[in-house]
Amino acid sequence: MDIKMDRKVKAWVPPEKIWNVWFISIFFINMALNFGQYMSNSLLSLYAKEMGAPAEQIGMLMSMFAITALIFRFVAGPAINAYNRKIIVAMAMGCMASAYFGFCLAPEIAVFMGVKVINVLKCFRLLQGVGSAFAGSCCLTIVADVIPREQFSSGMGIFACAQVVAQAVGPTVGVCLKDRFGYTTTYFIFGCIMVCAILAASTIRLAPTVRMPFSLKLQNMIAKEAVLPAAVTLLIALGFTSINAFLLVYAQERGIHGASLFFTVYAITMLFTRPVIGRLTDRYGFVKAGIPSVFATAVSLAMIGFSTNLPMLLLAAFVNAFGYGAVMPALQSLCMRAVSLERRGSASSTNYIGQDLATLIGSTTAGYVIAAAGYTPFMWIIMAVPVLLGILVIFLCRKKIYRIENNFKSGR
Structure with missing residues (x-):
């Protein structure tokens, strides 16, 4: 090379x-x-x-x-x-x-x-x-x-x-x-x-860093080592995109006023949760710190579905900040840990490709779910399914995640 x-x-x-x-x-x-x-x-x-x-x-x-x-x-x-x-x-x-x-x-x-x-x-x-x-x-x-x-x-x-x-x-x-x-x-x-x-x-x-020659080959565009965390990112983000796309409409249908405060509470809470989950990931590893956060994401989606007033909705925002809001930087970190220094460009792009695909697919999927089920709690339960699949992927691939983290710590 x-x-x-x-x-x-x-x-x-x-x-x-x-x-x-x-x-x-x-x-x-x-x-x-x-x-x-x-x-x-x-x-x-x-x-x-x-x-x-x-x-x-x-x-x-x-x-x-x-x-x-x-x-x-x-x-x-x-x-x-x-x-x-x-x-x-x-x-x-x-x-x-x-x-x-x-x-x-x-x-x-x-x-x-x-x-x-x-x-x-x-x-x-x-x-x-x-x-x-x-x-x-x-x-x-x-x-x-x-x-x-x-x-x-x-x-x-x-x-x-x-x-x-x-x-x-x-x-x-x-x-x-x-x-x-x-x-x-x-x-x-x-x-x-x-x-x-x-x-x-x-x-x-x-x-x-070692500079690789520019080439639009698949192995340069997508870091296969980072596909696992990017795939988990895709699954979790599929659920979250439904919040961005349909939360305000859902709240309006349920007669909940002031639903835009959801995003304010979510953002403010993330200022605390992101550094904290980062420190926990450094100390205990992604599997132990990440699985509870992903589970919190699924729980928050269900909480949105069963919210009947603004306080319940804001509580869901608080929980989601410990979930999706906190776990995404940890997944980005795992993507970057998975590759050598000179391939971090490919790893970062792979991570964002997962997020972009979720944005493009998630809203459309949520739209079809709403067309079939209406603005009911069931739609949020359905959108929590890919998030739960993300937990399953993390658990089944935990040995690979441990190997990524150990190789990074040893400098390999």
């Missing part, structure tokens, strides 16, 4: 604590990435509607992001393995910045080119999906490089809190900026945040 090695091997000193300067930089980049996406996603459909786009075109605009991101995950892994990760994350954030500046200038570009504004928005939405595919995978790869080995899961749990904060306040901040300054200035601010993330990328220093 034709490989390249960083020349500054002797100069590299592994970090001794989680909150080192490189971790702080990649944490900021990840937060900027997620803030931009959550703020933008809450506004883009409204922006397109104000520009006169019909409903079906708005739906296409919103779905293009997930499809594009999924497709380019398969390219991101080999690229991250082959090229400088700092440059890749900077270029990916550059794509995100260009997309937001494009949204800002969409009406002017449409007039200049003589096309509809919705078509301009679609082009920049595609660019946003490409940037997200590379940035998300690259951030996960880089953070795995700058976390102390003995605190690996704890560090991944803390890193994942950036997404929690963005999810909790991003949409609200986006709407407030839009109400105060308008769409154009708001998207310009998003673009400037991405530029700051590019500058942060320049401060990161990475461990020397």
